[in-house]
Amino acid sequence: MTTKIELFSDEHEMEFIRVISAYDEDFIAEARKLKGKFNTTKKSWDFPIKAKEKVEMAVYMIFGMSSDAASEKVNIELTFLESVHAAKSSVIIAGRIIAKATSRDSSAEEGWGVTLTEGRIESGGSRSNWYTRVEANSVFEVKRVQKKHLKLLEKNKSVSFKIIE
Incomplete structure (x- = not known):
């Protein structure tokens, strides 16, 4: 979403x-x-x-998202340098859902406009304290990221990115 x-x-x-x-x-x-x-x-x-x-x-x-819908957008390759998890939530980077789950047993899936090209995403934990996790070294192609939000990615020590065509 x-x-x-x-x-x-x-x-x-x-x-x-x-x-x-x-x-x-x-x-x-x-x-x-x-x-x-x-x-x-x-x-x-x-x-x-x-x-x-x-x-x-x-x-x-x-x-990481603003109401300025007219801002320029780019496609990026996003690499997770370390494992990242979100308790009872989605893994969100620069305003985009990268991986989402709705329970321990729902299994994780990519967000809209996001494709896992390498690595693994998963859901886990207990029934009441579940999480969504992206493994270290997982690589995603993320479509239509607002260019002005790349500054947020530069500050995030758990990921690296490059702009792709």
Whole structure:
């Protein structure tokens, strides 16, 4: 699932900001601080429009993604230098879901626009404390990464990347 930020109006013409994203405990905590409400129908977090800047900053800090849909995008080869796992969540790098699982037994799969070319991804742990894991030396081809988010990748010590055609 790709993270999305949308503006919308309710039946009373009140404006809101909607965030559709993968499950992430850090984002949930931040959404609650910003008075967000989870919309079970849309599977999104909805916020009053006055919180727009703070919501966009939270999405950027947690998912590495901004609302600037017009930014230039590139394809990259992403190599994990060490094993990375996410407790009860997806492995997310630079705003993209690289590997996701929904339980210990669900088995992990690549995110949208992501292809595992070498290595292994898996889910594991206990029934109530499951995780998603990407093994060290796993290589992925990731399509349409926002070019401005490559700076986040440069700072991430657990991965390396190169731009591909």
